[in-house]
Amino acid sequence: MPKKNKPEIVLKGIPAASGIAIGTAFLMDQQDFIVPERAIFDDEILVELARFEEAISRTKDEIIKIKEKITAQGGVKDAQIFDAHLLVLEDVMLIEDVEKRIRSEKQSAESVFSRVLKRYAQVFAKIQDDYIKERSADIEDVGRRILKHLMGETRTHDFDQLAGDVIIVAHDISPSDAVTMFDKKIMGFVTDVGGRTAHTAIIAKSLGVPAVLGLKDATLRISNQDQIIVDGRKGVVIINPDEETTELYLKEKEKIAQYEGSVAQMPDAPNETQDGRRILLMANFEMDGEIPAVKKYRAEGIGLYRTEFFYMNRLDLPTEEEQYQAYKKIAEAMSPNPVVIRTLDLGGDKFISSIQLPKEMTPFLGSRAIRLCLEEQDIFKTQLRAILRASSHGNVGMMYPMIAGPGELRAANGILKGVKQRLREKNIPFNENMPVGVMIEVPAAAMTADLLAKECNFFSIGTNDLIQYTLAVDRGNEKMAQFYEPGHPAVLRLIRRTISAAHDANIKVSVCGEMASDPTLAIILLGLGLDSFSMSPSSIPVIKKAVRSIRFSDAQELARQALRLSTGQEVEEFMTSELTKLVPEFYHYHGRAA
Numbered sequence: 001m002p003k004k005n006k007p008e009i010v011l012k013g014i015p016a017a018s019g020i021a022i023g024t025a026f027l028m029d030q031q032d033f034i035v036p037e038r039a040i041f042d043d044e045i046l047v048e049l050a051r052f053e054e055a056i057s058r059t060k061d062e063i064i065k066i067k068e069k070i071t072a073q074g075g076v077k078d079a080q081i082f083d084a085h086l087l088v089l090e091d092v093m094l095i096e097d098v099e100k101r102i103r104s105e106k107q108s109a110e111s112v113f114s115r116v117l118k119r120y121a122q123v124f125a126k127i128q129d130d131y132i133k134e135r136s137a138d139i140e141d142v143g144r145r146i147l148k149h150l151m152g153e154t155r156t157h158d159f160d161q162l163a164g165d166v167i168i169v170a171h172d173i174s175p176s177d178a179v180t181m182f183d184k185k186i187m188g189f190v191t192d193v194g195g196r197t198a199h200t201a202i203i204a205k206s207l208g209v210p211a212v213l214g215l216k217d218a219t220l221r222i223s224n225q226d227q228i229i230v231d232g233r234k235g236v237v238i239i240n241p242d243e244e245t246t247e248l249y250l251k252e253k254e255k256i257a258q259y260e261g262s263v264a265q266m267p268d269a270p271n272e273t274q275d276g277r278r279i280l281l282m283a284n285f286e287m288d289g290e291i292p293a294v295k296k297y298r299a300e301g302i303g304l305y306r307t308e309f310f311y312m313n314r315l316d317l318p319t320e321e322e323q324y325q326a327y328k329k330i331a332e333a334m335s336p337n338p339v340v341i342r343t344l345d346l347g348g349d350k351f352i353s354s355i356q357l358p359k360e361m362t363p364f365l366g367s368r369a370i371r372l373c374l375e376e377q378d379i380f381k382t383q384l385r386a387i388l389r390a391s392s393h394g395n396v397g398m399m400y401p402m403i404a405g406p407g408e409l410r411a412a413n414g415i416l417k418g419v420k421q422r423l424r425e426k427n428i429p430f431n432e433n434m435p436v437g438v439m440i441e442v443p444a445a446a447m448t449a450d451l452l453a454k455e456c457n458f459f460s461i462g463t464n465d466l467i468q469y470t471l472a473v474d475r476g477n478e479k480m481a482q483f484y485e486p487g488h489p490a491v492l493r494l495i496r497r498t499i500s501a502a503h504d505a506n507i508k509v510s511v512c513g514e515m516a517s518d519p520t521l522a523i524i525l526l527g528l529g530l531d532s533f534s535m536s537p538s539s540i541p542v543i544k545k546a547v548r549s550i551r552f553s554d555a556q557e558l559a560r561q562a563l564r565l566s567t568g569q570e571v572e573e574f575m576t577s578e579l580t581k582l583v584p585e586f587y588h589y590h591g592r593a594a
């Protein structure tokens with residue numbers, strides 16, 4: 001029910017996952033995260049002590065900076081609060097208590113520290129004294145800052161505290177947070193930060209939860225319990241909608257439900273153009289819960305299995321056996337259709353608790369994906385063994401993420417060769433001819449596609465990263481969203497080059513980035529000769545309709561013309577206007593994917 005006497009406010013952000021949610025806002029405190037218990041070995045004690053010291057020193061720097069900023073803005077009195085916070089950081093008793101316990105209890109710095117904090121809070125809670133109460137609040141505040149530094153990007157929000165259907169409003173939601181929402185009753189989510197192809201947006205799509213990201217100050221504008229509407233198609237959030245607006249959106253929601261019901265009745269007709277070019281439409285896959293959607297939308301295989309999500313929200317690394325069982329399960333569920341397992345793609349915006357990555361200034365350009373696997377070879381080999389073993393069930397392929405050229409491909413294949421040899425020696429069955437592909441997501445890979453094609457069995461173009469690395473635009477940064485142009489001539493030329501190199505070498509090429517699920521852009525990819533598309537399962541019906549609505553020869557001509565244009569915007573305008581003429585009934589509704 002809309003609340004009276006509060007004005008309706010409309011916020012505009014980035015449409016991340018389609019659909020409409022109408023409900024009550026639940027403001028997720030940035031600081032409400034789970035602190036896992038983690039036992040350490042003797043030789044890790046010094047490391048944990050050093051991490052604790054580092055977290056304290058970072059917190060000190062942070063508080064000094066805030067204090068200086070507030071003082072500069074004239075808030076001298078307010079700035080004094082931070083003196084009390086700085087005193088907490090010099091509290092010898094507190095610090096020594098934590099250090100002693102790290103040594104004696106052999107637990108990670110964050111687990112010990114959070115327990116000590118709780119103990120302080122319990123003691124203070126019993127004392128009825130205003131001074132003590134204030135001091136307790138200071139310790140709590142500073143404590144959260146220290147924990148934030150100790151846990152870095154591996155923090156996970158505690159969604160278990162949620163009761164009932166709510167729309168989550170948070171400054172940020174990490175990809176690992178997003179996957180834990182799978183079995184929670186969450187109607188939608190909105191965040192201050194994030195871009196259209198950030199992994200959080202991708203997971204929102206997989207969950208089928210409407211999401212608007214990058215609203216910049218949603219957490220300041222929305223209060224807990226506010227009624228809000230999230231329109232994930234347009235990237236709009238309405239706070240305190242009046243009755244008329246609510247009515248309008250309820251009707252719209254109903255229309256979407258009807259439409260989705262109708263497209264879900266997928267025709268048995270093949271995925272082919274009007275002049276008979278057959279295209280494979282596959283699904284991207286992150287977690288088991290998606291299998292029903294993969295089946296419902298009749299994906300012709302899994303074109304991208306993002307295995308890193310299997311490593312998230314747990315304290316230990318998954319064992320070879322666990323991974324083998326998981327990969328085998330999906331291979332068997334999809335058989336005889338293909339399942340392409342991507343090796344671990346950590347770093348960038350995806351982090352896990354079991355591998356503590358050093359903080360980097362620009363993580364997307366740092367130790368990410370294949371680079372990390374080549375550094376952490378034990379972890380890589382365990383995964384390769386599991387994938388190879390799964391390859392004896394169903395139709396399994398494997399690909400490496402973020403390859404920048406033949407050197408890395410050879411290094412990865414060298415390790416794969418060794419792992420295969422060990423399996424052979426132990427008589428463990430695997431498919432000797434398991435296809436091994438390369439993801440083309442770095443411009444260097446697209447430019448060397450002719451060389452790479454000679455040393456692998458297929459390509460899969462990861463446009464989410466290819467766009468970010470080509471245009472130097474952080475895919476998760478809402479402030480750069482206007483520069484993130486899938487139709488930019490540089491991107492289209494690299495894709496064209498990659499497809500030609502693949503076909504010259506007689507190998508197949510797929511696109512598994514979000515570009516594949518945008519019907520306007522998908523027609524360009526089709527026209528460039530792409531063999532298969534992989535996308536979140538719910539996008540399949542729309543792309544199927546797009547493919548079936550056009551002649552391949554027309555798509556080729558459109559792609560040719562689009563590649564002569566100068567900007568991403570020109571490309572999108574050209575395509576929308578041409579497609580509206582060619583297939584008016586379809587493109588009237590689907591001009592752009594939300």
Ligand code: PEP
Pocket residue numbers: 202304306345441461462463464465466512513514
């Ligand atoms: C991509 O980069 O387009 C891709 C499919 O991989 P991810 O989104 O997981 O980085």
Ligand code: MG
Pocket residue numbers: 401441462464465
């Ligand atoms: Mg990628």
